[in-house]
Amino acid sequence: MASGAVVVFTRDLRVNDHPALAQAVRGHDVVVPLFVFDDAILAGAFNRPNRTGFLLESLADLDAALRSLGGRLVTRRGDWVDTVVRVANDVGAAAVHVSDDASTYARARLARLELAAAAAGIDVRRAPGIAIVEPGVITPGDAGDHYKVFTPYYRRWSDVRRRAVVAAPPRVDLPPDVDPGALPLLTDLVAGDRAPDVVPGGARAAHRLLDAWVERDLRTYPDRHDDLPGDATSRLSPYLHFGCVSPLEVARAAGRHKGAEAFLRQLCWRDFYLQVLAARPDAAWSDYQPRGDQWRDDPDGLRAWQEGRTGYPVVDAAMRQLRREGWMHNRARLIVASFLTKDLYVDWRAGARHFLDLLLDGDVANNNLNWQWVAGTGTDTNPHRVFNPTVQAARFDPEGEYVRRYVPELRAVKGGAVHDPAPKVRRAYDYPDPIVDHREAIAEYRERRGGGA
Numbered sequence: 001m002a003s004g005a006v007v008v009f010t011r012d013l014r015v016n017d018h019p020a021l022a023q024a025v026r027g028h029d030v031v032v033p034l035f036v037f038d039d040a041i042l043a044g045a046f047n048r049p050n051r052t053g054f055l056l057e058s059l060a061d062l063d064a065a066l067r068s069l070g071g072r073l074v075t076r077r078g079d080w081v082d083t084v085v086r087v088a089n090d091v092g093a094a095a096v097h098v099s100d101d102a103s104t105y106a107r108a109r110l111a112r113l114e115l116a117a118a119a120a121g122i123d124v125r126r127a128p129g130i131a132i133v134e135p136g137v138i139t140p141g142d143a144g145d146h147y148k149v150f151t152p153y154y155r156r157w158s159d160v161r162r163r164a165v166v167a168a169p170p171r172v173d174l175p176p177d178v179d180p181g182a183l184p185l186l187t188d189l190v191a192g193d194r195a196p197d198v199v200p201g202g203a204r205a206a207h208r209l210l211d212a213w214v215e216r217d218l219r220t221y222p223d224r225h226d227d228l229p230g231d232a233t234s235r236l237s238p239y240l241h242f243g244c245v246s247p248l249e250v251a252r253a254a255g256r257h258k259g260a261e262a263f264l265r266q267l268c269w270r271d272f273y274l275q276v277l278a279a280r281p282d283a284a285w286s287d288y289q290p291r292g293d294q295w296r297d298d299p300d301g302l303r304a305w306q307e308g309r310t311g312y313p314v315v316d317a318a319m320r321q322l323r324r325e326g327w328m329h330n331r332a333r334l335i336v337a338s339f340l341t342k343d344l345y346v347d348w349r350a351g352a353r354h355f356l357d358l359l360l361d362g363d364v365a366n367n368n369l370n371w372q373w374v375a376g377t378g379t380d381t382n383p384h385r386v387f388n389p390t391v392q393a394a395r396f397d398p399e400g401e402y403v404r405r406y407v408p409e410l411r412a413v414k415g416g417a418v419h420d421p422a423p424k425v426r427r428a429y430d431y432p433d434p435i436v437d438h439r440e441a442i443a444e445y446r447e448r449r450g451g452g453a
Helices: 019-027 049-068 080-090 104-119 150-159 203-216 218-224 237-241 247-255 260-279 299-307 313-325 330-343 348-358 364-375 389-396 401-406 415-419 423-428 438-448
Strands: 004-009 030-038 074-078 095-099 123-127
Touching: 004 019, 004 080, 019 030, 019 095, 019 123, 030 049, 030 080, 049 203, 074 080, 080 095, 080 104, 095 104, 104 123, 150 260, 203 218, 203 237, 203 247, 218 260, 247 260, 260 364, 299 313, 299 330, 299 348, 313 330, 313 348, 313 389, 313 401, 313 415, 330 348, 330 364, 330 389, 330 438, 348 364, 389 415, 401 415
Parallel strands: 004 030, 004 095, 030 074, 095 123
Antiparallel strands: none
8 A cells, every 4th residue: 555645835835945845755655745725824814915816826836846746736725734634534644744834823733733633643744944944953052942132143053054955856646536626716815906016926936036136136235235226135035935945945046156145144034033933922923022112003104104105205115115016125124114113103013014914025023023123122122223214215225216116206306305305396296294203203202212212
């Protein structure tokens, strides 16, 4: 009798460098590559048109890759644990292989799977693949179960011997008579439309982007990664979030080229926040280090920020980029997060939720802990961290190209003058006055923080 296994895909939607898939194929005669549309996720805040559409495209690409290896992607919908165990029982699988993860929900779901599978006599085998250095591999020893400061983590992370990149299996053989099901339409899963200019999902798109970016932009990344109009960042974050390309593959591709060190440092931040969240799951939505903030309730200010109508052109350009592309330049993320939490003194959670509504790369660890870094409630509670939007714009968008790209009503304003249009120019182009005066807002913020911030 053939030995069978189930490989459950989650946010590892690829066949290259997929340790769980490789282990299953190596140890079993037949393998069911399975993706379960989890009813709990579909009913929750993470089911949004941009991300769910990207997921569906990535699953279609994964199915094509599996077909090229002789297999198929099998899809089901329901309670994730019950469905995985049922499929494993139906095909007589001896084991379920799955990538480990760090989020609170994923860890709880995996623990439930292990209990349910054990009761059914099925072994669950976790594999790496979500991070370059998995959470818990390096710890500060006597200082605790995770690193709370990035720089010492980065030093240890840089010295860790990494696993080898795992090749795609030569074949994936399905058990006979398995109904693969069909991918649903986006409208079957979520209401609403996607942003008009989102990138396509899938591993093939990820590798095309990675190869082109390494060849074209990596060597200048240290000097240009904050250049707003130049748009020289990799834009790989959505593909990393869904695992269309493994972070280890990205690190290996970058590591042979000039400019890699600065880029690898950014990949390290991703692992850093994963290990923080694994150790402190409460930090997803609670202050990692509370400062006693008494956030303002400002629905009008929050709405103006969300809609890109704050009267600060670089803030508005960034927020409109988010609405148009489901993505935002990292420097712009810092600027708009500072504006919300410092100028408007609105709770960082409101900003994090809005980002998760629209971002293709919406990831609780990266998104929420970066929001806390700016707000001063995260691993670095520096209260002095304020990004003056006009100064930031002049530095990182000196000719105003980024602003004019996303704020069309200001396209006629030449050069750097676009960052602080005169009142008559604002009226002429139906562009709003600033909703707050930056200097006054920051003075008030510092007063709230006891005068020392």
